[in-house]
Amino acid sequence: MVNENLVKDVVKEPYKYGFVTDIETEKIAKGLNEDVIRLISQKKEEPKYLLDFRLKAFKKWQKMEEPDWAGLGYKQIDYQDIIYYSAPKQKEKISSLDEVDPKLLETFDKLGIPLTEQKKLTNVAVDAVFDSVSIATTFREELAEHGVIFCSISEAVKNHSDLIEKYLGTVVPASDNYFAALNSAVFSDGSFVYIPKGVTCPMDLSSYFRINSGDSGQFERTLIIAEEASSVSYLEGCTAPMFDTNTLHAAVVELIALDDASIKYSTVQNWYAGDEEGIGGIFNFVTKRGKCLGKRSKISWSQVETGSAITWKYPSCLLLGEESVGEFYSVALTNNLQQADTGTKMIHIGPKTKSTIVSKGISAGNSKNSYRGLVKMGTKATGSRNYSQCDSMLIGDQASANTFPYIKSQQPNSEIEHEASTCRISEDQLFYLQSRGIEFEEAVSMMVSGFCRDVFNQLPMEFAAEADKLLALKLEGSVG
């Protein structure tokens, strides 16, 4: 009986992270101009080079046009109607978690993110970002013993300014695209990771992003640097409350892997997707890019995209170092009126570089799910290889699934293979499962999880279990 009730509750409340934390916040006025940028920079006590970086990006952004090539249909965004800085009020500097507002801790607890160390069940260090600022980072001392720096980007600007100055904007330049330029101008916080030479990060690192305020945008920036022969696995999770307005999220993630280094970046994105009528939801315009600078370096992206009203996201790899490896594993699920345009870019520049792309798109309801990818072999990429596979699954006859793979080769001594297929849930398999006494919806979710297995296998364990449940939840009521 308990179980039955649970299921009912779940169906009634499809988005369980939709609550709002009532906390006093410090916001600046709506609108965007040079003064706002100066104000953000001043609030964060930033050095001059960073202010210049922001202002330069802002100037470029003003000259740019919002891209429309993805064919996403959404209401025009009024960039002057957004609050660009919102932070929960707290004491100036926090030396320990005890000083964090208990309401915040409670929020993250509710989200299943243990910030208080006594609650640490898993061996994962967390950086929790609430609206525009980072609240807390756990396991600092332990990480510091290994020389690993894991902190918010604002702290990194203060304490590790040399690294920030050296690497910020080198992978995603300020003028890269419209949303990256906007982020470069107004980014508020995010995570910074530095893994020194030869260190294998002793635990998984994780960032948790929470949008709480309905009228402020979230513009975080993540920078991960893996020095020679180091390795790290980084997880990212996101949620937001339910508002009937759209909130803008424009993040930039930059990864840098030097010789023999490896970075694994996993995302479970579950921003609020809007209701069944398509009202509300997050506009998720994200630029994620990794640079395999060193020889034999490796960057692996894995993502489960289930939230957001609009997703516009192409985690990419620039494969510069000889024998460097890029990977992209993605599951994107859209339901109701969600639109997702996601994929990857694998740019093979150095010789003997390899990349693998596995993308699974599931579209249900009236949603639109597109894979858009680019594989490019440059003139020097001799002996390079790429393999891509993108499969789409359609549930219901109102959803659409599109694939747009661009393939470009300028190097005869390289190989590119691409496969794509579209299918629906097989009635034979469904019938088989049902005849064995498995409920209809459970059978569907089993099949969906089988469809995504290639990707789930790549996720860190805790994430894989969560992703599986998440998909089942999201599909609830969409089949039949």
Added chain:
Amino acid sequence: MEIIEKIKTNKSADNLTEIQKICLHKLQSSPLPNPKSELWRLSSKSKLSNFLDYSVIENNSKFDIPYPKNTQSTIRLIIGENCQIKLIEKNYSIKQLSEDELQKYIKEQISFFNQNENWSELLNLSLSCKHNILGLKINGSKIPPIEIFSHASSNSLNAKTLVIFLEKNCNVELLQVNLGQENSSLSQSTFFCLKENSSVNHGVVSYGENRSNLLNSLNVIQQKNSSYNLGSLHFKFNYARFEINIKQTAGNAKTNIKGMQITKKDEQISTYTKIEFNGPNGFLDQINKSLADDKSHAIFEGSIIVPKIAQRTDASQLSRNLLLSNLAQIDTKPQLEIIADDVKCKHGATISQLNEEELFYMRTRGITLTEASKLQLSSFFQEIISFIPISKDKWDLLDKLLNEN
């Protein structure tokens, strides 16, 4: 670009046909395609302007058909040479379309045209004068194979248009040959209308000579239970675009496409295909091959559109590419846009060079590297060439391709 200036300033001269006027009007506000659009993004701007640099001529010099030895009993027609055709035999009839029929059909087509997507057709129809438009209505079965030639003379731009109606239950083999002489531009547009239960094996062979250009567009409308097989080959053009638009108006039709383009020197040849299924149970099997050598550039973009109505569509598309030189480049972009859920759709793409293991195997058996490469290439070509009707026996396409290498 004299032509573009003319389009811009055109004051609807009296000697123009109504169709020409309509097309000119559609082009007037923006006479060139949008270079940023997906369809034209990769197309070389300088080569397109070179295409447009020649002045338009309406009457070609006398044209000699290649391979005159006509062993098979084929019907040979040359667009632009006054061919009054009215063949009525026991089992079939081939008649020229009346001017009214032509006008009506073309006008209807133009009404769906969009300046950028159908730029090649609009340009063609605005330049094509009456006697460069050939319209045929084909009826019956056991029709002898038909060969239709269009060609461009040196130092000029020629526009040729072909309209073919295949009546119900009719089946035919038809080879279209587009030839470009040295320094010439050919704008060729073909409109095919397949009525119910008709079937056609359509071949398109286009080859040029030194620095010739081609804009070749093909519009096919397939009614229920029709079957359209296309085998195409484009090579030896400084600049060529082959644009295919196929619409299965009520589904339940079959489309097979096997196309190939070969580029050398600094040539650029591209193929764009758009296949729309506007009804259920459609079938498509498409393969496109490109080979790029020297400093050339081969492009393939193929889109398959399956709206909600097109349930149980079965479509597959494969793009296979050989890149043989360090300076050559290949772009390929297969794309699927699907809304119907009960469909089987897949696509694949590969880019590689000749298979080294196979080459090594043959060399260990005493075959020279050149011979071994030729063998591999011939198997690459053969799949497409054997699909081009009529050409098999007398055109020696394979020889032509291999000996060029």
